[in-house]
Every structure is written in structure tokens, then in C-alpha cells.
Amino acid sequence: MPDIIEMLEDRRFNDLRIFLAAQPASEIAELIAALHASDQLLVFRLLPRNMAGEVFSLLEYPSQNLLLENMAQDETRHTSRRSRRTTGPRCLKSCRPTLQGLLNLLSDKDRKQALSLLSYPKDSVGRLMTNRYVYAREEWTVARTLEQIRAMGNDSETVMMIYIIDERGVLVDDLLLRKLILADPETPISSLMDRQYVALHSLQDREEAVMVFKKYDLYALPVVDSEGVLLGIVTNDDILDVSEEEATEDIHKGVAITPLSAGYLRTSLSVLYRSRLPWLVTLVFVNIFSGAGIAYFDTLIGSFVALVFFLPLLIASGGNAGAQSATLVIRGMALGELTLKDFMKVLWREIVVSLSLGLSMSAAVFFLAWWRGGLRIGVVAAISMTLIVVCGSLIGMTLPFILRKLKIDPAVASSPLVTSLADILGVFIYLGIASALL
């Protein structure tokens, strides 16, 4: 012990490395536990690679966690200095032989926390991975693999699929447990393999993972890095959570709320306030244009006061139709049903539908306006209604496509935003037509 602290203080790392390599793993574990947090990582890094895993597994739980956190922070800091954009993958690649191996020793919950520390991008598949999987090597026999299952299958829900890796840890196949059970114990695994499997990439967006799960109807999917190395699995129950969270996010964005990370009751009032304010204030400024539009036509309004009566009704209809169109398109995009190349198809559909809607609604409003303000106002209201509903729908439909094209989340085209934009247009269409015809 005194030796080590001396060596650390004198920064004689090479001596220390040689000393450590000669000690049994259990001794080193005790030694590390006794050190300051800041020194623990230093010493741990000096261990030969083949020893690190063993020493780590011998450490007490809090030391493991501490070490891992420090390691992750250190790697992140180190890597982000080099390159901001590739923090996640580069870190994991550079330290995989130690860190990635160590992660597998942690409990599921801690592992997830560790993964988030390891700076997998938010909303990436990497953040969802667990280590509740069983792997086998292609050169093993069925009997050897079943033994592995007994040893590793601690959480048994997931052992129905065995992942076959090669000597570099690269995923080469997935194998149903049932195939193993039905096979002769001496069969080599390689003879059961078809080398066909579906895998997720650790940096893939988790929304894509939901789509892959929906497509293949599997319980779990393996996750690999860019070199095909098996990093973990993602299970369907996590995907269910993701699917609900993403839906909630989209629903919140749909009414211009910054998505909340927790449920309503578990969100603090100040977070609620801050998630709602920005767009409300933005929309105030957008709506100034509606007001300016009305003010622009004030002499017209002065002469035909009955016009004002139909103003809210007409501009709201445009906004409502626009919000419907925007929502249909945004949800279609979120579910992967609509892509940028569907623009013309959607445009055509929206023209037909919104024209039908506009004409139906203008019939209703015509008689209302005729009765309330005379035939001329009736005509103005009816023409305006059709135009406003069509234009509102087209704004609502186009905006998500434009945002998508600009690589902005289409959900930014929230109902309130589309409504406000359609309102502005509605004011000018209605009062413009009125001033032309009256």
C-alpha cells in the first residue's frame, strides 16, 4: 500500500503498472477500494486489459459504480475535446475492451444509467440496451450452449433467443432456444445457423427501432456497433415505453408544448410553465399580423359591421382545417408512412378533400350570412369560406414537409402555429374579397 501511494505521488506510472501486473486480482481490488476516488481510476487504467475485468468484478458495488462514472466522465471529456460530433461512438470504440466489457457486469438498472453517462446520444438505441441476453460461439456444441444458458440466463424471459458471436464479438446469427432444445446435444451450433438476423445499430434513432420492431414482431433485437460487434439487446417492453413516450411527445408538440420528460403530475410547476411559455409568446407575435390585417380594413368594417360577425367563424374554420391537415401529415411521418417524396400525392389529396370540405361549409355559412347580413354578405362569406378552408389545409399540409426538408422536426408545425398562420391568411382573404365585392 505505501508503495503504491508513493508511486502515484511521484507519478512513476510505469513502475506501478509493472507492480500491479504481478499482483493477484483480489489484492488489487482491495487496494483500489482503499484509494481516493480520483486515484482509483488512475490505478485501474494501469491494469493489463485481461486483468481489468476480473478486478472490476471483485470490487464492491459502490466502487464499481464510482469507477464507472469517473471512467465515463473522463472518456467523454477526453473525446469531446477531440471531436464534438462523435462523442458517443468514438468513446465506446476507444475504450471498448475495458469499458464495454465492464458494463456487462452491472445490473440492468445501473447499466442503463451508465450507458446514458457514456453519452450515447439522447433518443438513440444505445440508451435502451440491456445485457439480459445470452450469447454463444459458433464453434460451440448445443450442450455447451445449454450450459451457458443455465449459467447466464439469470433473467429467463430473454433466453428464447441466443445470439451467436464470433471470436471478435461480432454478431453472426440469432438462434431460437427451441432449436437448441430439439437438437442433439453434440450438434455444433454452426450447423443450426442460417446467418440471417435483424439487428439494430446502437446509434440509430429509437423511433426507427419502434418501426423495426413493428415490422418483425419479435420479442427482442440485438444491437451492434458500426463494426457489427454485439453490444446488447433491446426488448419489446422497452420499445413499448418508447412508443408511448414518442406519442406523448408528439401530442404535446401538437399543441406547442415542449415535451415533458415525466408525467403531468410528476412535472414541477416551473417546468410546466417553461414548457408552455415560449410558443405562447411566439404566437402572440404571430397573431399581431391578424390584428394588423383587421386594422388595415377598418374603414370597410366601419361600413359593414355585419362583416365582423362572421370574422371569427371564417378564420377559425381555416385554422381548424389546417390543424387537421398538419396533424394527419405529422402523424403519418412519425409512423413512417409518409416521406418527403409523397408530397405531390398528399398535395393532390388535400386539394380534393379540402375543396369538398370548403364547399360543404360554405353552403352552411351562405344561408347563415344571407339571413344575418343579406345576400351580398352571404356570397362574400361563402366564397371566403371555400378559399380559407383550402388555403388553411394547404398551409397545414405543406408546413410539415418544409420543416422535414429543412431537417427540422415536423411536429413544430403545431396546431396553434398552423391555426395562427391560417388566421392571418383568413383575415386577408375574407376582408380582401369583401372589399372587392362590397
Place this chain on the structure above:
Amino acid sequence: MPDIIEMLEDRRFNDLRIFLAAQPASEIAELIAALHASDQLLVFRLLPRNMAGEVFSLLEYPSQNLLLENMAQDETRHTSRRSRRTTGPRCLKSCRPTLQGLLNLLSDKDRKQALSLLSYPKDSVGRLMTNRYVYAREEWTVARTLEQIRAMGNDSETVMMIYIIDERGVLVDDLLLRKLILADPETPISSLMDRQYVALHSLQDREEAVMVFKKYDLYALPVVDSEGVLLGIVTNDDILDVSEEEATEDIHKGVAITPLSAGYLRTSLSVLYRSRLPWLVTLVFVNIFSGAGIAYFDTLIGSFVALVFFLPLLIASGGNAGAQSATLVIRGMALGELTLKDFMKVLWREIVVSLSLGLSMSAAVFFLAWWRGGLRIGVVAAISMTLIVVCGSLIGMTLPFILRKLKIDPAVASSPLVTSLADILGVFIYLGIASALL
């Protein structure tokens, strides 16, 4: 053959029954296949119960399907005459010994179709069931059960859980496949049982099933009827689809669209039209009140034209805040986080948050209105803004609770509806305050 047709024509059913009971199953299967569709069911119903299953399995695929469809329609018609409300369960209960057993003989896809014919209520767990499960009896040994798995586990993804039933078909436990593999082949199943399991009820709402899946993180859950009889299982991949469909429904309802059953591009234009029109027209009539409100204050507007300038901005803010509140509450209810008894808690939170939002926004609007229309209009706009945002939020928050209380889907409180209601209130608040102060 001629005998039978004669007996059918003469309606000598008892003779026919006795005749049939004496024939081998294979003969009867051929015989049924040769009959008219209308007679097939009649003959089939005359079979002794213990023969029906065997005969059914010997029929060709199209005959099976036809028989099942006729049977389902017949049962439904028969039951609905007795009682409209319990169509689903009573039908299945009354015909379980034949029909439910037969269902298990169908392929997964056909079974699902058959289940929908069998009038399980729309959106019930019963509609999601599949027969891709393996059952065992508690008196069996591990060896006998493994044999059963080999025989029944055709779709192997689902064999990780074995469902244990008693002699009446009642579910008594679920058992992990891994436990079987680890156990001695001669062990009786009963000694591995803990009699603890989670099951869904066939008539439960599928949204509840999503919550149960989220809670227990299982791959599959068994489905039982009111007597505890195992009817099938629901797997997580179906639940994922349900979760997405329900979210899409809620998102569509959120902008006053009758939920589409298919994706946007696969929905016909006329369905799109009809799913969007009703609420748009309804909202036209709601918005008449805003117009009436403005018309009511027309002399005031005539004297202070600058007031009109801020009208859209103020009433839109109330609508936007209201839509936010409504959406937060509706989504919270859909996820099971909010229930009726949370009303006071939510009310209190919304008062605090909306007051903060209103005050912040009134600060912005005060300076704007001061600059544009003078100090007095600034004061009117600022006071109105706070009141409108608070009232809009409270309308948005209260409406879903009221609807829920009235057993109406809270999602009816769509953003456009809340916005329209808040608009009406906004007009009266703003112009009311203006006429009082100016």
C-alpha cells in the same frame, strides 16, 4: 348420403343425430363437405361434443372457415336477440365447448378474423388473442410437458412461457420454459408451480392491456374468460400496435378528426372528408358566438378601432393555453396517470401555471399595446391577457374531466373545440373590460 338429405328435409334431427354418432369422424367430414353451406352447420351441430373437434380438424380449410363463419353469425344473431349488451361473452360461453375448442385449430390469421366475427367488442382484449401458446396440465411431468412443447410449439417465439391449466381448462399458473429445462424430467409440474400469474380478461379494454404490459414488462400475457378459462394469449408485439393505434386515434381526435382506421394514404378521400367535416361544421356554429360577441360591442369598437388590432392576439392566446391544458390532461388520462379524483390537484396546478403564464404574456402585450394604442389600451390588453389565459386554461383543463365524469371520451375536448370555447370567452372578457375601462 341420400339418407341424410332425406332426414334433413324431413327435419328428423333425432334420427340424424343417432346416425351420425355411429359413423367414423372421417366419413362425417366428407359428408359435411358435400352438403350445402346452410346444412353444414346444422349437421355439425348434431354431432356429439367429443366428435365435433375431430371432425372439424378433418375438414378442408375452406369448409372449416365457412363453418366457423356461419357458426359465429348464427350464435351472434341468436344471442343478440336475447340481450344486446352481452353479445360477446354470452355467445362464447354458451358455445365454448364446441366453438372455443375449434378456434384453436385455426391458423393465427384466421383465428383473429374468427374472433372478430365472434363479436368480441371492438377494442377488447379478446380481439387481440392468438393461439400461439403452449399449455400443460398440472398433473403432468416435466418430460411430458417438454413433449407437448415439441408437438405444439410450432411458432417457437412464444414457448418461453407455458400456461398450466386444470381439467376444466381454468388457468392455474404460468411457468417459464427455463424452469422446465433446468428441472429433472420426472419432476411433476405441480411442484414447480407458484400459482402466481397475471392474466387479462377477454372483455377488458385493450388500452388497459397496454397499461398491464407496461407494468409487468412481460412478453406475453394469458387471456381468460369470466370463469378463469384460458382462451389465448396476447403478445407484446400486438400490444405495441395497439399502443400506436391508440396514440394515433388520440392525436387525430386532438384536432377534431374522427380517427382513421388505416393510414393516411390508405384512407379513401371520401372517408377523409367524412372524418373531418362533422366537427368543422360544428365548430362553425360554436364560433358564431364569438362573432355575436364582437357584434354586440360594435359601438365600442367603432370608438376605439385600436381595440380590434389586439383582438385576434388576445383570444388566440386563451385558445392556445386552453388547448395545452386540455391536451396535457387528456394524455395524462389516456396513460392512466390522471383519474377523476385528481381534479383538485390538477385545478390547483393549472391555476398557478396559467396565472404565471398569463402574467408573463400580459407584460409582453402591455408594452406592445401601449406603444400601438396608448396607455389605457395597454392596461386593458394586459388585464385581459391574464384573465383570458387563466380562463382558457381552466376551460381546457376542466372539460376533459367533465366528459370523463359523463363517461364520454375526454378526447372529445379537442384543441379546436377548446380553442373555440376560449375564443368566445376571450371576446367577452376583452371587450367587457374595455367597455368598463374606456
